[in-house]
Amino acid sequence: MKQYDCVVIGTGPAGQKGAIQAAKLGKRVAVIEKNSVLGGAQINTGTIPSKALREAVLHLTGASSRGLVGHTNSVKRRIALSDLVAVSQQVIRHEWEVIHDQFARNNVDLLWGRAEFTSPNQVLVHGPDGVEAIEADRFLVAVGTRPARPADVPFNNHTIFTSDEVLKLDRVPKTMIVVGGGVIGVEYACIMATLGVRVTLVEGRKQVLGFLDSEIAEAFQYFMRQKGIALRMGEKVESIREKEFCNGTTCTLVEAQLESGKTLRSETLLYAVGRQGVCGSLGLQNVGVEFDDRERLHVNEHYQTSVPHVYAAGDVIGFPALASTGMEQGRRAICHAFGVDSVGNYNTTLFPYGIYAVPEISMVGKTEEQLTTEGIPYEAGVANYREIARGKLIGDDLGMLKLLIHQETHKILGVHVIGTGATELIHIGQAVMALDGDVEYFINNVFNFPTLAECYKVAAYNGLNKLNHV
Known part of the structure; x- marks a missing residue:
């Protein structure tokens, strides 16, 4: 042996x-x-x-x-x-x-x-x-x-499926119901909507991606609606069944009954509630x-x-x-x-989160809601991509970066980004936080121009102006 x-x-x-x-x-x-x-x-x-x-x-x-x-x-x-x-x-x-x-x-x-x-x-x-x-x-x-596959959901892997099967579809459907507003659900909802699919997303909570800073989540939900995604928030699916309904040349193959009494019909349904x-x-x-x-x-x-x-x-x-x-x-x-204690001074609370939806979302550190609950005094500094030359060059007018700054020490408490390159940009803020940096770092250092990283400097000025009542 x-x-x-x-x-x-x-x-x-x-x-x-x-x-x-x-x-x-x-x-x-x-x-x-x-x-x-x-x-x-x-x-x-x-x-x-x-x-x-x-x-x-x-x-x-x-x-x-x-x-x-x-x-x-x-x-x-x-x-x-x-x-x-x-x-x-x-x-x-x-x-x-x-x-x-x-x-x-x-x-x-x-x-x-x-x-x-x-x-x-x-x-x-x-x-x-x-x-x-x-x-x-x-x-x-x-x-x-x-992926979770509840026994009462009639999975068939072509009209009713999980994230493991969605990648094997033989064509792009005209309509899709996505059950679940977590990371997997919103990523695929955005991808499908970008392809021109009419998507309806059903989520039992009042907000998708409940761990996000609420301002970022609200902005993201706005972007989803702008893409044509119908959001059924605070709704739960009671039953799912295969049932063909035809109206002229248009047929739907899946019916989802909501607890509220609403009936949703679609060609396909992606079940993305938990793993x-x-x-x-x-x-x-x-x-x-x-x-x-x-x-x-x-x-x-x-x-x-x-x-x-x-x-x-x-x-x-x-x-x-x-x-x-x-x-x-x-x-x-x-x-x-094996008894190795020298694993670095990296704070496990500084794990970054990346959501590859359209647009990208990323965050590290605390949200505004967490800081408020914990009684930590903070101010928010915001930079919108439309203010940044690089944002205009790449055609992203909707992105934003937010710094959460301690009112007294000026330490960075959280960084939240939505828009192009969010999952890359987040690591600048992550490094400054891990090294116990403050907001003045972004003021006193030079960023390549034009880059999206310049958002950090703009957000820092915005936050300090608020702290100084300018």
């Missing part, structure tokens, strides 16, 4: 970085992957394919430059989403090769098969060539999640590790489960369930597992 210092289950972002970190510490490492490809949802069904689809759609429709050249661009209707997603295959193959190469260069054993704990230190690998037993001192569970863990088949009962009703694991600040030598990271531990956060969680979990 093979003996390892560390066994990692799953090759998604958290598993990859955890395994490589353990190898860098000189440990004997094995990583187990049950699927036929590496990378988990990040590379194969989620992050890379969906972002490739977004970029292809923006290019196809010219949406990213409409503010500059006008609204004259039209969408090619006779296209398949699968054709657009094919753009991502080159990137996916490259990522597979990168992961393979990293494992090989760092002497990480890659074991194909399904992992099952039989005791606290032993795992069976149910592989294509049989079952192999291995032992380890430490484990990192990074098995990720899958489900996949811990049930891991044999965790043989270790003493419990999971919740959605098969997610609870961990402490060091990413340990209730059994100290079993760690977990990535989507399987819940919010924020981002590829970027999963990578860092996996690294930190392994560092703690």
Whole structure:
């Protein structure tokens, strides 16, 4: 029986970085992957394919430059989403090769098969060539999640589907209902609307993306409506069924009944309410590790489960369930597992959030609502893209960047961006916050011109003017 210092289950972002970190510490490492490809949802069904689809759609429709050249661009209707997603295959193959190469260069054993704990230190690998037993001192569970598929929703993968199947549609539908206003729901709603699909989004809360700063969320909802997306906020779906309704040459194939009594009909329906863990088949009962009703694991600040030598990271531990956060969680979990305390002074509350909708949204730090609740005195400094030369050059008149500034110390408490390049811009503010910088940094430093980064200087002046009652 093979003996390892560390066994990692799953090759998604958290598993990859955890395994490589353990190898860098000189440990004997094995990583187990049950699927036929590496990378988990990040590379194969989620992050890379969906972002490739977004970029292809923006290019196809010219949406990213409409503010500059006008609204004259039209969408090619006779296209398949699968054709657009094919753009991502080159990137996916490259990522597979990168992961393979990293494992090989760092002497990480890659074991194909399904992992099952039989005791606290032993795992069976149910592989294509049989079952192999291995032992380890430490484990990192990074098995990720899958889209939730409630039993009362009649999924058929072509008119009623989850985010895993939307990328396989054979054509662009005329209409779509999106159930769920979380990250996945709004990203696909915006992509489809940009393609000319009439989208209706149903969300049980009064605001999409409830973790966002409310001003940003309100602006985003305005942009969604401007794209023609019908928002049914504060509404819940009571039932979904396949039912064909024809009116002349137009047919709808899906009916969603809302609790309020409204009936929605559409060609297609994307169900994007939550994700489900996949811990049930891991044999965790043989270790003493419990999971919740959605098969997610609870961990402490060091990413340990209730059994100290079993760690977990990535989507399987819940919010924020981002590829970027999963990578860092996996690294930190392994560092703690092997007694490495020098993981940097990075504050985990400064994880950035990125939403690749149309437009992009990104944030780091506190929201205005959080600061108000906590009684922290602050002022907001805002820069609109329409004020910035670069914003005019790229045709984005709607974007904005907001700094939240402590009224007394002038420290940066939060940065919120909506618009082109938001997920890139956020890292400037993140770095200043991590290094305990203040708003004067943006005043006293030079930014390339013309760039969107200049928004930081404009927002800083705006915030300081308010603080100085100018």
